[in-house]
Amino acid sequence: MNRKLTGVFANEREILAVTADCREQGYEIVDVYTPYPVHGIDRAMGLSPSRITFVCFALTLLGATLKLWFQTWTSAVSWPVNIGGKPLHSLPAFVPVTFEAAILCGALGTVLVLLIRSGLFPWSKPRLPAPGVTDDRFVLAIRQTNPDLPPDLAERLLRDHGAIEIREDRGEEES
Amino acid sequence: MSESSAALRPPLVDGNRRPGEVTQDISHSLEGRPSWLWWVGLGLSSSLLALGIAAVSYTLAKGIGTWGLNRTVGWGFDITNFVFWIGIGHAGTLISAVLFLFRQHWRTAVNRSAEAMTIFAVMCAGLFPLIHMGRPWLAYFVFPYPNFRGPLWINFRSALCWDVFAVATYFLVSLTFWYIGMVPDLATLRDRASSGLKHRLYSWLSLGWNGSARVWLRYETVYLLLAGLATPLVFSVHTIVSMDFATAILPGWHTTIFPPYFVAGAIFSGLAMVLTLMLVARKVMRLENYITARHVGSMCKLIIGTGGIVAMAYSTEFFIAWYSGNPYEQFVFMNRALGPFSWAYWTMVGCNVLTPQLFWFKKIRSNLVLVFILSIFINIGMWFERFVIIVTSLHRDFLPSSWNTYIPTKIEVATLLGSFGLFFTLFLLFCRFLPVISMSEIKGVLHHGRPHDGGGR
Numbered sequence: 001m002n003r004k005l006t007g008v009f010a011n012e013r014e015i016l017a018v019t020a021d022c023r024e025q026g027y028e029i030v031d032v033y034t035p036y037p038v039h040g041i042d043r044a045m046g047l048s049p050s051r052i053t054f055v056c057f058a059l060t061l062l063g064a065t066l067k068l069w070f071q072t073w074t075s076a077v078s079w080p081v082n083i084g085g086k087p088l089h090s091l092p093a094f095v096p097v098t099f100e101a102a103i104l105c106g107a108l109g110t111v112l113v114l115l116i117r118s119g120l121f122p123w124s125k126p127r128l129p130a131p132g133v134t135d136d137r138f139v140l141a142i143r144q145t146n147p148d149l150p151p152d153l154a155e156r157l158l159r160d161h162g163a164i165e166i167r168e169d170r171g172e173e174e175s
Numbered sequence: 176m177s178e179s180s181a182a183l184r185p186p187l188v189d190g191n192r193r194p195g196e197v198t199q200d201i202s203h204s205l206e207g208r209p210s211w212l213w214w215v216g217l218g219l220s221s222s223l224l225a226l227g228i229a230a231v232s233y234t235l236a237k238g239i240g241t242w243g244l245n246r247t248v249g250w251g252f253d254i255t256n257f258v259f260w261i262g263i264g265h266a267g268t269l270i271s272a273v274l275f276l277f278r279q280h281w282r283t284a285v286n287r288s289a290e291a292m293t294i295f296a297v298m299c300a301g302l303f304p305l306i307h308m309g310r311p312w313l314a315y316f317v318f319p320y321p322n323f324r325g326p327l328w329i330n331f332r333s334a335l336c337w338d339v340f341a342v343a344t345y346f347l348v349s350l351t352f353w354y355i356g357m358v359p360d361l362a363t364l365r366d367r368a369s370s371g372l373k374h375r376l377y378s379w380l381s382l383g384w385n386g387s388a389r390v391w392l393r394y395e396t397v398y399l400l401l402a403g404l405a406t407p408l409v410f411s412v413h414t415i416v417s418m419d420f421a422t423a424i425l426p427g428w429h430t431t432i433f434p435p436y437f438v439a440g441a442i443f444s445g446l447a448m449v450l451t452l453m454l455v456a457r458k459v460m461r462l463e464n465y466i467t468a469r470h471v472g473s474m475c476k477l478i479i480g481t482g483g484i485v486a487m488a489y490s491t492e493f494f495i496a497w498y499s500g501n502p503y504e505q506f507v508f509m510n511r512a513l514g515p516f517s518w519a520y521w522t523m524v525g526c527n528v529l530t531p532q533l534f535w536f537k538k539i540r541s542n543l544v545l546v547f548i549l550s551i552f553i554n555i556g557m558w559f560e561r562f563v564i565i566v567t568s569l570h571r572d573f574l575p576s577s578w579n580t581y582i583p584t585k586i587e588v589a590t591l592l593g594s595f596g597l598f599f600t601l602f603l604l605f606c607r608f609l610p611v612i613s614m615s616e617i618k619g620v621l622h623h624g625r626p627h628d629g630g631g632r
Binding site: 031032033034035036037038039041042045047049050052053056060070071074075078079081083086090093094096097099100101103104106107108110111114115117118119120121122123124125126127128129131132133134135136 | 193194195198319325326327328329330331332336337340341343344347348351352355358359362363365366367378379380381382383384385386387388389390391392393394395396397400401404405407408411415418615616618619
């Protein structure tokens with residue numbers, strides 16, 4: 001059993017309610033598409049918080065470590081130069097550049113991870129579930145894998161929550 | 176939508192707009208023909224830019240002897256302009272990152288253009304140290320790269336080296352923050368563009384965005400992280416710029432007050448520039464429903480606050496000069512207020528200390544023409560602040576025999592005007608080709624179809 005339904009809605013309140021309801025009834029939420037980030041949709045879909053914060057933390061630490069090592073190596077090991085009698089390994093003077101490198105590595109690295117993880121590349125073709133989803137339409141895509149659910153329940157749920165348009169794919173082209 | 180909670184706070188967007196109308200309003204100015212006002216603005220700013228290009232080309236051909244600098248006053252217009260432009264950028268990051276962390280929802284209407292302002296201002300700023308080098312084709316010497324001279328590395332203990340890293344990081348992070356924030360809106364424009372080059376360009380830039388909630392969740396996390404990283408970054412950048420001065424032994428520069436003093440001054444000047452630009456953009460691009468009197472009022476209040484810190488810093492400097500008992504320090508400050516550059520000092524005090532006090536009056540805050548004029552006064556005052564710090568400290572240093580004066584040449588004035596040309600040309604092109612207001616963020620703060628009050632939480 002692999003039945004896919006898409007419902008188009010006109011506002012945030014409806015998409016939140018219908019997503020929570022469909023999940024409760026046992027449908028698999030394929031995805032929700034919204035023109036702006038709808039707060040609470042992650043809870044309605046049952047998504048766990050993004051783990052990208054840990055990636056960011058690790059990258060920031062990496063940037064700081066590498067830059068601090070590089071400054072120490074260039075100033076004290078590779079080509080030591082006595083500048084104004086300052087110690088070769090002058091840690092306090094290395095703090096500003098270390099800090100900047102940490103921020104740079106953390107910020108650019110995190111964005112790169114976001115783009116790769118979400119498949120956002122300049123050559124990506126947008127797969128829009130319905131026209132207007134980047135304007136003012138909210139779309140819910142669900143899949144029925146459980147054959148015990150009544151056949152008309154999904155459509156009724158979507159319609160009861162105010163769907164403007166409902167589409168159904170029964171084909172096997174769905175992966 | 177609950178009527179009772181909506182009444183508690185005034186709405187962030189006037190005219191009771193719906194999401195579809197927001198798209199329409201903001202995309203409209205990019206799709207039609209530009210107004211005659213836009214053409215006039217572009218004509219003026221690109222002429223200034225051409226003047227600047229001519230002046231810089233002349234400087235490059237002849238060397239920096241074309242400037243009014245001398246052995247005593249080694250930093251003049253060039254570094255004044257650098258610090259001025261870097262400071263302008265700081266308000267953009269304050270609005271986009273710091274106010275985001277503080278959950279100030281009114282920022283949504285102005286953050287996109289404020290961030291654009293940051294990027295263009297940092298571009299203008301970067302230009303000045305570059306041409307000040309005299310041989311800008313060797314500018315890559317400031318970065319550590321493997322070479323056959325030892326390898327000889329840059330001096331990481333120098334404040335000027337810190338500056339290179341701070342400004343480069345600031346530019347790259349601001350650019351990324353701006354672009355990532357724009358991706359959903361570029362997708363909206365892509366889906367509105369019928370076909371041809373415009374559609375191809377917007378598709379390429381919007382990275383195949385389709386509004387998936389899974390991506391939104393990750394995207395919002397990254398946006399918050401970027402705001403969290405940009406906040407300490409913005410404070411560090413002007414702190415490091417101030418260290419260019421504070422690590423020197425020159426009286427008038429060698430003070431511990433410089434980092435907070437410079438950061439507050441930067442945000443103060445930047446907010447004035449945001450006001451100047453916003454008041455023009457809202458008229459030219461017909462965005463009166465989005466950039467409302469409430470936004471202008473909030474920024475005026477921020478100006479009172481940061482202006483207060485700046486005034487406090489001016490008086491602290493004088494107090495410490497007297498209290499230190501150091502005759503050189505005392506002389507520098509007396510020379511600032513009463514010496515040959517006293518006109519610049521009192522212009523600075525008039526514009527930066529007295530002007531913001533007018534914003535205490537609600538009548539003045541809500542008179543947009545007056546706010547526009549006062550914001551320009553603050554811009555002038557903050558330019559003079561940097562001029563006063565740099566030139567008055569340098570021109571009469573320890574030995575009276577080496578005292579000198581500084582008179583800028585026409586080339587330097589033309590370069591300054593050229594940087595304004597570059598800034599406004601880029602800003603006008605931005606208004607024309609990219610969404611000036613973040614549509615996806617504005618839709619998220621409307622009162623339309625939301626289960627709870629979407630106003631200022």
